[in-house]
Amino acid sequence: MAGGESYGGITVPKGEPGALEASAGRLVATAGLLQSVSGHLNGVLGALSWFGPASAQHALLTGTQNLMASTSSTALIQQASVINGYAEVLQAAQRQARRAIERAKDADKRIDQAEEDIRQAVQDQASAQARIVGAQAAQMRVFTSAVDLLAGNAAAAAAADLAAAEEADARRDLAAAEERERQARRRLEQAREDRREAQQDGLDAEEAVTIARTGLIAAAQGAGLLPTQPGGPANPAFAAAAGIALPKPPEPEEDDRNWIERRLDDVGTAASWTWDQAKQVPGGVWEGVTGMYEGGKFLVELNPTNPMNWMNPGRTIERYQQLGAAGQFAWENPGEFGKALINYEDLAAGRYGEWAGNLVPDAILAVTTGGAGTAATRSARMAKATNTLADADRAFVRATEIQAKMPSRDFRLDKTIAAQPGDRGGISISGEIFSEQGRMLDRVGEDSSLLKTQSSAEVRERMHTVAKHETPPHPFDAPNPDGWYYGVHAELRLLLDDPKVPVGVTRPPCPQNCDPGIQSLAKSLEQDILMRSPQGPTLYRGDGTVISNPSPKDFSGVNSRWPGVLWGAGGGAAGLAVSGGGP
Amino acid sequence: MPRIQVDTESLTAGGAQQSAAGGQALEAAGELEAAIAAAAAAVGDAGAGGAVGDWGTTWARSLAALGDATARTGGNLSAAGMAYRDTDEGQMRY
Numbered sequence: 076m077a078g079g080e081s082y083g084g085i086t087v088p089k090g091e092p093g094a095l096e097a098s099a100g101r102l103v104a105t106a107g108l109l110q111s112v113s114g115h116l117n118g119v120l121g122a123l124s125w126f127g128p129a130s131a132q133h134a135l136l137t138g139t140q141n142l143m144a145s146t147s148s149t150a151l152i153q154q155a156s157v158i159n160g161y162a163e164v165l166q167a168a169q170r171q172a173r174r175a176i177e178r179a180k181d182a183d184k185r186i187d188q189a190e191e192d193i194r195q196a197v198q199d200q201a202s203a204q205a206r207i208v209g210a211q212a213a214q215m216r217v218f219t220s221a222v223d224l225l226a227g228n229a230a231a232a233a234a235a236d237l238a239a240a241e242e243a244d245a246r247r248d249l250a251a252a253e254e255r256e257r258q259a260r261r262r263l264e265q266a267r268e269d270r271r272e273a274q275q276d277g278l279d280a281e282e283a284v285t286i287a288r289t290g291l292i293a294a295a296q297g298a299g300l301l302p303t304q305p306g307g308p309a310n311p312a313f314a315a316a317a318g319i320a321l322p323k324p325p326e327p328e329e330d331d332r333n334w335i336e337r338r339l340d341d342v343g344t345a346a347s348w349t350w351d352q353a354k355q356v357p358g359g360v361w362e363g364v365t366g367m368y369e370g371g372k373f374l375v376e377l378n379p380t381n382p383m384n385w386m387n388p389g390r391t392i393e394r395y396q397q398l399g400a401a402g403q404f405a406w407e408n409p410g411e412f413g414k415a416l417i418n419y420e421d422l423a424a425g426r427y428g429e430w431a432g433n434l435v436p437d438a439i440l441a442v443t444t445g446g447a448g449t450a451a452t453r454s455a456r457m458a459k460a461t462n463t464l465a466d467a468d469r470a471f472v473r474a475t476e477i478q479a480k481m482p483s484r485d486f487r488l489d490k491t492i493a494a495q496p497g498d499r500g501g502i503s504i505s506g507e508i509f510s511e512q513g514r515m516l517d518r519v520g521e522d523s524s525l526l527k528t529q530s531s532a533e534v535r536e537r538m539h540t541v542a543k544h545e546t547p548p549h550p551f552d553a554p555n556p557d558g559w560y561y562g563v564h565a566e567l568r569l570l571l572d573d574p575k576v577p578v579g580v581t582r583p584p585c586p587q588n589c590d591p592g593i594q595s596l597a598k599s600l601e602q603d604i605l606m607r608s609p610q611g612p613t614l615y616r617g618d619g620t621v622i623s624n625p626s627p628k629d630f631s632g633v634n635s636r637w638p639g640v641l642w643g644a645g646g647g648a649a650g651l652a653v654s655g656g657g658p
Numbered sequence: 659m660p661r662i663q664v665d666t667e668s669l670t671a672g673g674a675q676q677s678a679a680g681g682q683a684l685e686a687a688g689e690l691e692a693a694i695a696a697a698a699a700a701v702g703d704a705g706a707g708g709a710v711g712d713w714g715t716t717w718a719r720s721l722a723a724l725g726d727a728t729a730r731t732g733g734n735l736s737a738a739g740m741a742y743r744d745t746d747e748g749q750m751r752y
Contacts, residue, residue, distance in 0.1 A: 078702060090702025098697035105693060108686040109721075115679035116728070119672040119735075124665035133735060137676065140728045144683060147721060151690065154713070158697050165702065288706040 078169050083179050085277030087172040088165060088284040095162035102155035109148035116141040157291060164287040168280035175276040182270035189263035196256035203249035210242035263524075268573070271499055463577055464627060467607035469496035471579030477502065478581050480519045486512075493565035493580040501572065503527040503565040527569060531555070531562030537571050538562075542596035546588055561588035570596060570604060577605040584608065594621055603631050666746070669739025673732045680729025683721055691718035 078089040116137055123130070214235055474494035481487040491505040502525045504512045513523035529537075535546045535558050546558035566580045566589060574596060584590040584606060597604040597615035604615040605625075614625035622629050694714020701707035 088702060091700035094700035095697055098693045098700065101689060101693035101696070105686050105689040108682055108689065112679045112682045112686065112728070115675055115682070119676045119679070119732075122668055122675075123672050124668045125663070127662035127664065128660055129738060130664075133731070133738075136731055137728075140724060140731065143724050144679075144728075147717075147724070151717075158710070161701070284702075288701070288703050291701065291706045292709040 078165075078172075080173075080176070082176045083183065084274060085172060085175050085179055086281065087176070088168050088281060090165045090169070090284075092162040092166035092169070095158055095165070099155040099159040099162065102151050102158070106148040106151040106155070109144045109151065113141050113145040113148065116144065161287045161291050164283055168284045172277050172280040175273045175280065178273035179270055179277070182266045182273060185266035186263060186270065189259045189266055192259035193256055193263065196252045196259060199252035200249055200256070203245045203252055206245035207242055207249065210238045210245060213238035214242070260528075267499075267524075271497075463603075463605055463630070464612060464625070466496040467577035467579060467605045467612050469579070470494050470500065470577050471607035473497075473500070474502075474579040474581050477516075477519070477521060481515055482518050483515065486515050491565045491580060491582045493569050493578050495569060495573070495576045495578060499525065500576070501525055501527050501569050503568040505563055505565040507531055507563050527572065529568045529571070531559045534562040534567050534571065535559075538567065538592055538596070541571065542592060542599050544592045544595040546592070549587075561585065564589050566606065567592065570606075574600055574602050574604050577607065579607045582608065583610045584613075590621075594619065664739075664742050666739045666743040669742065670736050673734070673736025673739060676732030676735055677729045678732070680725045680727070680732055683725030683728055685725075687718045687721035687725060690714060690721060694718070 077091045078087040080087050120134060120137055120141075123133075125133075473496065474492045477494060478487060478490070478492045481490075481492075486492075486504070493503045495501045499522075502516065502521065504515075504526070506512065507530060509526065509528045513526050516523040516526060538544045538546055546561045548557035549560035551560040552558065564585065566578050566584060569576070569578045570593060584593060593604055593606065593615050597617055598619040601617040603617050606613045606615070611624045614622040614629055616622065616629075617631050691714055694710060694717075698707040698711030698714065701710055
């Protein structure tokens with residue numbers, strides 16, 4: 076079995092895409108055989124010269140058999156599409172996971188090297204410091220021998236010169252070691268960031284395959300003319316008409332889960348976390364889904380008892396995949412979710428072609444676009460925006476929790492703490508005494524290596540060059556340069572380093588500097604920036620506008636239209652299933 | 659009794675063709691079972707692979723049942739043709 080290799084929490088999804096594609100090809104060939112059966116039965120009926128009661132019965136029976144063969148052929152092609160689509164997701168996910176493992180290994184090597192360099196640099200600094208102290212002591216001894224100096228003792232003067240030279244040399248070594256440490260810390264930070272990204276890519280690949288497997292199960296269990304018991308077709312009346320005797324089906328087991336829950340539960344605990352989380356929310360996602368489509372289209376297409384769904388399994392799967400990716404937004408905005416997901420405007424205007432074309436599985440997109448979103452559909456962008464908002468909430472909770480457990484009153488009440496989401500996200504604390512900040516984080520069990528340590532000067536400089544924003548002066552600046560006070564605010568350090576990651580902060584951005592500064596940063600980078608403070612989330616859009624308490628549809632690109640843009644690398648089989656089915 | 663009109667040759671020929679079509683459906687059932695078994699093994703997940711495999715098994719059985727029913731209907735058609743002919747040829751002799 077291909078795949079399965081693992082490194083540092085990243086696992087290549089198991090499965091053999093090539094074998095799956097070959098199987099899909101065999102299914103298509105089998106469908107052709109059934110079409111041939113259908114053609115032969117048509118030929119039989121057309122060639123008969125026979126009138127009478129038995130003739131009518133035979134025509135009815137043969138016509139039904141013909142219909143079954145033809146319908147089965149269509150269903151096999153659709154199933155082949157589903158398997159082929161899964162193979163594409165699997166192949167892309169395996170490729171992405173393998174790349175992620177390579178990047179993670181490389182990042183780990185760089186982390187080890189940087190840590191070793193830091194250790195060496197610190198050791199060199201200690202050594203240089205000792206030399207400085209020694210040289211200064213030597214000079215002190217020489218100078219205290221005033222008699223020697225007054226007497227113009229040449230040996231004493233030479234010793235003083237030697238000690239001064241030694242001190243200067245040691246200071247140069249100290250400065251060099253400090254610079255080496257700074258560079259190593261930057262490399263360490265970059266390597267850790269690369270490691271986090273690799274880890275996330277690995278998780279994305281795994282989740283894409285999990286969603287695709289959900290679709291596969293849904294197709295197998297809920298689609299097509301699926302027999303309700305081994306050996307029998309779904310519709311007993313249909314079977315009887317075709318002359319097939321069915322055994323009595325077994326009594327179904329009691330199961331109070333709804334149909335979607337059963338399908339999603341079939342993939343076990345690895346099913347989309349958004350679904351699992353949404354289920355725990357009062358008035359959760361399922362209630363949202365059931366109530367959200369006035370037209371009922373989405374719900375109808377998820378319903379296995381609708382005969383049309385038996386004929387369009389690919390379309391049903393699409394709904395599952397999108398439900399899994401965007402479940403969280405569904406619970407928050409059921410009405411908007413429904414309209415956005417099915418591209419309601421297209422549907423309402425009768426633009427069915429565009430509507431079907433935009434229904435691209437997020438599972439495939441997540442892998443093929445690598446998160447860049449260049450071929451993203453509306454639903455994928457919506458899901459991403461939803462996740463970003465959720466990340467901002469998590470970041471805010473994290474920042475608040477870190478501050479709440481701070482051991483000193485100063486850090487607990489007076490400081491501002493900003494954080495990125497996740498246990499390995501960056502942390503920033505207002506002020507500039509980083510050694511004290513690190514010590515406080517260590518005391519409360521937080522990793523102090525995550526602490527951002529840009530100085531006020533660095534922050535002001537980067538706000539000037541990157542955001543085109545001038546940090547204004549403040550009465551508290553003295554004795555430091557103008558702008559010092561605003562330059563040590565916590566959130567800016569995180570945003571300057573990684574504006575794409577939402578930040579939670581325990582105080583709202585200050586209106587004198589941070590708020591307009593972040594706005595300028597977003598506009599300058601043409602990048603949406605999301606902050607979450609006690610006042611709620613604020614979206615600084617890349618076009619310069621600022622939106623308080625945004626919803627996913629407020630993010631850049633979510634409401635843009637992408638008619639005709641399909642998934643590119645992932646195109647083909649699943650698209651056939653969707654387009655073939657129609658809305 | 660409604661009017662009956664029959665070309666017995668077309669019935670026997672049609673019966674053979676319908677039986678052959680039934681044989682093809684049986685062949686399709688075998689192909690399907692093999693293809694899906696291979697797919698199920700390649701999915702990479704026991705749950706999803708099992709679901710795909712179960713789908714193939716049940717569908718293969720259904721198609722086999724369809725093939726069997728079609729072949730038997732073809733046999734009945736041929737038998738009807740022969741019965742009409744035998745009745746015409748054997749039962750109305752002087």
